[in-house]
Structure formats: C-alpha cells, structure tokens
Amino acid sequence: MRRDPMQTITDEISAILADRPTPRPRRKRYPSDDETPAIATRLPHADYERLKALAGSRPLALVVRVILQDWLRKHHADGDAEIARLVTRPIITRNNS
Amino acid sequence: MITIVIANQKGGVGKTTTAVTLAHGLALQGKGVLLVDLDPQGQVSTFLGLPQESGVFDLLVTRQPLAAVIRSTAIPDHDRNGLLVIPGNSRTATAQIVLAAEGFKLDCLARALGAVRTDYIIFDTSPSVGLLQEAALYAADWLIAPCAVDYAATEGLTGVLTTLQAVKEQASNCQLLAVLPTFYDELTRESATTLRQLTYSLGDAVWEPIHRATILRECAAEGLTVFEKAPCRATQEYAVVVEKVLSYET
Numbered sequence: 001m002r003r004d005p006m007q008t009i010t011d012e013i014s015a016i017l018a019d020r021p022t023p024r025p026r027r028k029r030y031p032s033d034d035e036t037p038a039i040a041t042r043l044p045h046a047d048y049e050r051l052k053a054l055a056g057s058r059p060l061a062l063v064v065r066v067i068l069q070d071w072l073r074k075h076h077a078d079g080d081a082e083i084a085r086l087v088t089r090p091i092i093t094r095n096n097s
Numbered sequence: 098m099i100t101i102v103i104a105n106q107k108g109g110v111g112k113t114t115t116a117v118t119l120a121h122g123l124a125l126q127g128k129g130v131l132l133v134d135l136d137p138q139g140q141v142s143t144f145l146g147l148p149q150e151s152g153v154f155d156l157l158v159t160r161q162p163l164a165a166v167i168r169s170t171a172i173p174d175h176d177r178n179g180l181l182v183i184p185g186n187s188r189t190a191t192a193q194i195v196l197a198a199e200g201f202k203l204d205c206l207a208r209a210l211g212a213v214r215t216d217y218i219i220f221d222t223s224p225s226v227g228l229l230q231e232a233a234l235y236a237a238d239w240l241i242a243p244c245a246v247d248y249a250a251t252e253g254l255t256g257v258l259t260t261l262q263a264v265k266e267q268a269s270n271c272q273l274l275a276v277l278p279t280f281y282d283e284l285t286r287e288s289a290t291t292l293r294q295l296t297y298s299l300g301d302a303v304w305e306p307i308h309r310a311t312i313l314r315e316c317a318a319e320g321l322t323v324f325e326k327a328p329c330r331a332t333q334e335y336a337v338v339v340e341k342v343l344s345y346e347t
Contacts, residue, residue, distance in 0.1 A: 004294045004298070005248070005254070006251065006255060006295065006299070007298070009255045009258060010298075012261075012262040013299065015262055015265075016262055016265075016272075016273045017300065017302060019272055019273075020273055020274070020302060021238075021239060021345050022345075023341075023345050024346065
C-alpha cells in the first residue's frame, strides 16, 4: 500500500498552514486577449505568435522580456544597445485599472 | 527587504535551480537580490557561470565584512543587473563545524547579513539537516520548498517542515510561502499521485509544478539561467513563480 509521508506530521502541517503569508490584492497587470502588447509592433508576426503560445494569457511581463532580448540579439544590428534602451521602460501595455 | 530560504532535506529536487532562477527573475523585474549559497557543494556559482569561493566561510568564520564577500554575477551579453551573490564552496561545511564548536547561535546568519539592503535575500541550502539550514530558516521571512514529485522527496519535505515548525518555536517569523513541485511528468502515475498527496495535505501552499526539463540541466552546464538560455516552457513556469513571489510583497 502506498504511504504518504505528509500524514506523519499533520500537527506540524496544521500549525504551518495556519500561519501562511497572504498575497496582496492584485491589480490587473496583464493584457487581456483583446489588448495588444506594445511588443507586437516590434516583433515579426511569427515571433509574436510564438510568444503568445509560450506565455498563454499570463504572466507576460517576464517572458516577453526574455523573448524580446533573445530576438533582439539575433536580429538587431546593435542588439545590446537596443536592449539597454528598451529595458529601461515598460515593454508591454499594462492596464492598471 | 524580504528573505527567502529555499530548502528541502532531500537532494536533487531542484533547490539550486529554483534559487538561482528565482533570484535572476526577480532581478530582471528590477529588484535588488542577494543570493547566498549555504550549500557546501557551492553550485550557485556553477549555475551562474562563476568561480566557487569561500564567501560564506569568510563571512561567518573569519568575520570578513559584507563588501569583501559579495560578488557581482555579471557575465558578458546578459542582463544580471541587481543580482549579487555570496558564493560558497566546500569550506562552508567547515564553517558549520567551527560555528558548532564556538557555540552555534540560531541568529548568526541574520546578524551577519543585517546590513544588507537589497530588496530580497535568497538562501540556497544544502540537502541535509544542519546548523546553517536552521539559521537560514530562522533568518528568513518565507520558505519555498522545492519538492520533486516522488515519495523520497516528499519525505525530505516533511523533514524541512518539521524543522521549520521547531525553528518557529524559537521566535522565528518564517512562514511557508510555497511547496514547489519539480520534475513533474504528467505521463507518469507517480508524479500525479504524489502531486495529489501534496495538494491534499497542503492545499494552496502547493504551487503550479515545474515540469522535468532537459534545458534546466543544460543551463547548469552552461552557467546560464533559463531566462538567458532560451524561451521555453521552463521559462514560463519559473516566470509564474517570480510573479507569485512578487504578489506577496507588502
């Protein structure tokens, strides 16, 4: 019969679960399906489709940045300078309402 | 400042991968992060493509100042702004012996790092019960426990949760932030069963799993994080972890 180690420390688990941190109320930070991230204007369509497939609906911010940097290094004549310019400002449209 | 300890008493569950990837992900989001390698294997440096050094030993035993043991993680062609490291090596094991001989104090790490002013401190720990793991749990605000979805790793998880509860009874404020299932493979019954057992016991403390991925091993070999290596499912899964951690910031 399969054992479950977690069943041996139920008292500890109860105490630990009773004292967990709480996430702050989250503002909407990611574009919905009908919003277009600004990055879409910078990437070829195929790359943007790949990005969307990778990222799903969220979280886009970090994945977008990673993919953008990867793409710029491969395709931009002065990729590093372009990255430095881009990463100092938001790279996707965010709806903070 | 938020201090996070990455711990599980079972080895090979993805602790160092999680520590390094989370630290870099937070840095990419504009946070200042200090990554501290408390594992005598010293592989935080390896994973970042840096040389192993006795930073933890020098900080805790020879009492060198922070400025002398903190290293930049910069490498050419990659953005690691904001990510700093205190490296470790085999001398970290010696540090534990010396600390024990000198009369180990649970707050030794908290005191040694008291002057750090980064947004986050992240401890990578060794896969064992030890003084430094206890000190890290004592110093931390949150515990993230990577747990490969198999029986042995779950047993290691019970070890670290038991230690956490014992340390909390010594006036530590450390809270369980998450159990992070790793090496998940939806094609195997073992993965699914173990994940179900974890979720049954720990509820929403269990986060979305990180799938088994060859690219994560390639990252270690190349000294790159998955955010630097190539966009892939692991990038997305760890991005979720980064975002979830940020969502708990106050």
